[in-house]
Amino acid sequence: MDQRISFVTLAVRDLARSHAFYVDGLGWSPEMYVAGEVLMLKVGPHVVLSLWDRAAFAAEVGEPLDGPGVPPVTLAHNVATREEVDEVLATMQAAGAEVSEPAEREWGGYTGYAADPDGFRWEIAWNPGEIGQTVLP
CATH class of the missing domain: 3.10.180.10 (2,3-Dihydroxybiphenyl 1,2-Dioxygenase, domain 1)
Incomplete structure (x- = not known):
């Protein structure tokens, strides 16, 4: 197996708010955006940051941990x-x-x-x- 990471996926509560922060606020260019589902941003030559609607994430991957504190x-x-x-x-x-x-x-x-x-x-x-x-x- 090659030693690399291709995607970093984060489950987000409000995809439109994430879009406003990363695209409108920071000026990053989306590779793919499906409103209400996913925002993908190329962050390196072979790395994509994928911001995925939390409900869609839970349906495919499992329920994310939730609670007080900072995400780990x-x-x-x-x-x-x-x-x-x-x-x-x-x-x-x-x-x-x-x-x-x-x-x-x-x-x-x-x-x-x-x-x-x-x-x-x-x-x-x-x-x-x-x-x-x-x-x-």
Whole structure:
């Protein structure tokens, strides 16, 4: 089996709200959008972020966990400079994200978090280490 991820699928409560955040707010281009069902966004050369209506997700995959707290997953958007972390977080906040104050991390990077309309956390990160450099375009 090849070592890769092709799709990251998130079950969302309000697909129109997710569309407004990602497409209208962040300016991302959908690869596919079926109102009330699914929004697919190409986020890398061979990776698609699929935002799937929660009811459709439950019918095919199973009922998602629900409860208080933060969803147990993060998505990361790495940038080439420390300043870009602040810029991306400001863009996400303007699009409606709940944003945490970025901070210097003990491992040498600088990161902050932004929550999309369903609370999924995006880590916006500048990672000066070797692994951080491997994921930059």
